[in-house]
Amino acid sequence: MLELEDVQAYYGLSHVLQGITLSVGVGEVVVLCGRNGVGKTTAIKTIAGWVKAASGSIRLNGVGLEGLSSDRICRMGIGLVPEDRRIFPGLTVEENLKLGLLQCPWRPTRESRLMIEQAYERFPRLKERRFQMGTALSGGEQQMLAIARVLIGAPKLLLIDEPTEGLAPIIVDEIFAIIASLRDEGIPILLVEQNVHRALDVATRFYALERGQIVMQGDASSTFDRVSLDEVIAV
Numbered sequence: 001m002l003e004l005e006d007v008q009a010y011y012g013l014s015h016v017l018q019g020i021t022l023s024v025g026v027g028e029v030v031v032l033c034g035r036n037g038v039g040k041t042t043a044i045k046t047i048a049g050w051v052k053a054a055s056g057s058i059r060l061n062g063v064g065l066e067g068l069s070s071d072r073i074c075r076m077g078i079g080l081v082p083e084d085r086r087i088f089p090g091l092t093v094e095e096n097l098k099l100g101l102l103q104c105p106w107r108p109t110r111e112s113r114l115m116i117e118q119a120y121e122r123f124p125r126l127k128e129r130r131f132q133m134g135t136a137l138s139g140g141e142q143q144m145l146a147i148a149r150v151l152i153g154a155p156k157l158l159l160i161d162e163p164t165e166g167l168a169p170i171i172v173d174e175i176f177a178i179i180a181s182l183r184d185e186g187i188p189i190l191l192v193e194q195n196v197h198r199a200l201d202v203a204t205r206f207y208a209l210e211r212g213q214i215v216m217q218g219d220a221s222s223t224f225d226r227v228s229l230d231e232v233i234a235v
Contacts, residue, residue: 001026001188002047002078002157007056009039009046016042018212019056024157029179029189031199031220034209034233040192041083043209044159047190048080049073060157074103079155083162083192085146087134093126096134096145103153119148122181140171147178158182158189165194176202196233200226208232 002024009017016039024030032040045051047058049070058065065073074080088096097119101112120127123144129137134145143163150158160179164172172195180202182189193199200206203220208229216232218225 003059005057008054022207024188024190027186028204029183031203031206032192033196038209039212044161077156079150079158081146081160085142087142089135094130100149100152115152123148140167161192
């Protein structure tokens, strides 16, 4: 589904990604983990076209994404849920959701309405608040809105960056339940998450980043791999 090979990326003179190679298969949830500042968010943004790769290849179903604009990559089927959620101020929940329709401008109006209703079925709390300002929602509800908005575009692959950061434990449970349900529906996900062991509970595989390089990969269900990962990412 998604393949990165020897991807290099910079912020100015700072060499952030130093030749990362990873993949996400059909129906997989793959966790990209590591300490703060090692390049996880940069990797996500590089896949989505928000940061341009200096070299290497990024392929979605065998089609190269290098050099494409972020909106083109989005319309090819990669949906990004960013760490800061990007909820638009001055817009209601429903208006924020409707912005997700821009991912598929060719979709008939009737189908677009159906996608909005499906989003409300998946996230009933958003339906209850459909006419409230999006920025008036709680942090957890804003995260649900950010995920729902991307799903309206029916992405082939989801990139989710730090979805539980700053949320209360009970809301963290809800967010991981949502990710598990998306996995069960067969939606491939590349997940960046500091709550590593909770993330591994819903994942298939993982990669560990350190100083812009993949230093370990493993099976999320393997106790041995989890223990080894703890040693790699320990502060």
